[in-house]
Amino acid sequence: MKRSFVSPPRYLQGPGALDELGRHVNDLGGRALLVTDDVVVDVVGEDVDRxxxxxxxxxxxxxxxGECTEDEIARLTEVARSEETDVVVGMGGGKVIDVAKGIRGQAGGGLVTVPTVASTDAPTSGLSVVYTDDGHIAGGLVHRERPDLVLVDTDVIASAPRRWFVSGVGDALATRFEAEATMKSGGQTFAGGRPSQAGVALAERCYDVLRTHAPAAVDAAGDGTVxxxxxxxxxxIVLLSGLGFENGGLAAAHAVHDGIVAATETTATHGEKVCLGLLTQLVLEGRPEETVREVARFAHDLGLPVTLADVGVAAGRVEAVAEGAFGDESSIHNQPGDPTPSAVVEALYAADELGRSLE
Ligand SMILES: [Zn+2]
Known part of the structure; x- marks a missing residue:
């Protein structure tokens, strides 16, 4: 099987990076469609305008x-066409950015992603998660092209609510383990084909950086200090995890996330659900309890959920979560050893028991 590697051509991160947005959009073609929401306009509208x-x-x-649905992508694509814009700028959280990718997929032109929270690794990837009108996952949309620029202003990220930042760490913690599982099983990545060594190396670096820096970063997050x-x-969170998952592959952690979305009405964030999915994956892989406990302890100390109750899975819904992890296009098939739904049920219970012992 072939291997491939994809990435955005340019990534820019630092305090005050928004100052450079206009210049880069100009380089990409000129007139921009800025897709965002009221909250973001309140926070950075003046900086963007300047x-x-x-x-x-x-x-x-x-x-x-508010939701990345097919109708929303179609509605905003019409705006891009009627306004005759050349570049879509998606500014905000993961869902806004996913919609912006969808608009560019339909309308063509350039794409700049500007995350205002570091809550997921969506900004660098060419993937949109599309939801149904009632909030369930309709499917993943893999776009042919990646964003032309990912622009991350850390002054803005540092001022965003801490929970979003912690969630981003939860999403990124799983990347290494999912890439390694995909490599081992001979599974497929979103880049196409099998994982590249480059993709797995970035995923591993992602994990190392988080283990070294995330605790101090989480302490600082939320008060505006970079x-x-x-x-x-x-x-x-944004670059290493984004490149790592797209080129390394997703596995059980994200499949369990999808199962939680399918089987519950939870208000847990993407990264919070992925974190419980990661612990489930580690159990499923038969890792020593000591290893699972160590990762769970690290996550728990950052404020990430480590039990079923923490992510809104009620007793009696565990079987439904496991079943939901085996949906169409599920990344569970990248897990070595062809796990069954009943093995996932057992792993969910074991991860939960371990998580509860930490609290
Ligand atoms: Zn994710």
């Missing part, structure tokens, strides 16, 4: 409706 004005870049703001630990951790 950046576009300084570069002489025209832009039209289109407010996102520390070196925060910079390192943001790069791990």
């Amino acid at each position: 950046s576009f004005s300084a570069a002489g870049t025209a832009y039209h703001t289109a407010l996102f409706g 520390t070196e630990a925060l910079e390192e951790t943001v790069e791990a």
Whole structure:
């Protein structure tokens, strides 16, 4: 089987990076469709306007409706066409960015992703997770092209609520283990084909950076102070994890996430669900209890969930979660040893028991 590696051509991260948005959008074609929401406009609207004005870049703001659905992508694609924009700028959380990727997929032109929270690794990838109108996952949309630029202003990230930052760490903690599982099973990546050594190496680096810097970064997150630990951790969450999962592959951790979405009405974030999925994956892989406990302890100390109750899985829904982990296009098939739903049920219970022993 072939291997391949994909990435955005440019990544820019640092305090005040938004100042450079207008100039880069200009380089990509000129007139921008800024897809964002009211909350983000309140926080960074003036900075964005100043950046576009300084570069002489025209832009039209289109407010996102709150969920990445096919209808929402179609609605905003119409706006891009009627406004005759050249570049889509998706600014906000993971869902806004996923919608922006969908619009560019339909309307063409350039794409810039500007995460205002480091809550997932969505900004660097060419994947959109599309939801149904009632909030369940309809499927993954793999786009042919990646964002032309990922622009991360760490002044903005450092001021965002800490829970989003912690969630981003939860999403990124799993990347290494999922890439290694995919490599071992001979599974498929979103880049196409089998994992590349480059993809797995980035995933492993992601984990190392988080283990070294995430605790201090989480302490700093939320109060607007950009520390070196925060910079390192943001790069791990957004860039290393994004490239690592797309080129390394997803496995049981994200499959369990999808099962939780399918089987519950949870309000847990993406990264919180992935974190419980990671612990489940480690048990499923037959890792020594000591290893699982060590990862769980690290996650728990950061404020990540480590039990079923923490992520809103009620007693009696565990079988449904496991079943949901085996849906169409599930990444569970990248897990070595062809796990069965009943093995996932057992692993969920074992991870939960271990998690509860920490609390
Ligand atoms: Zn994820």
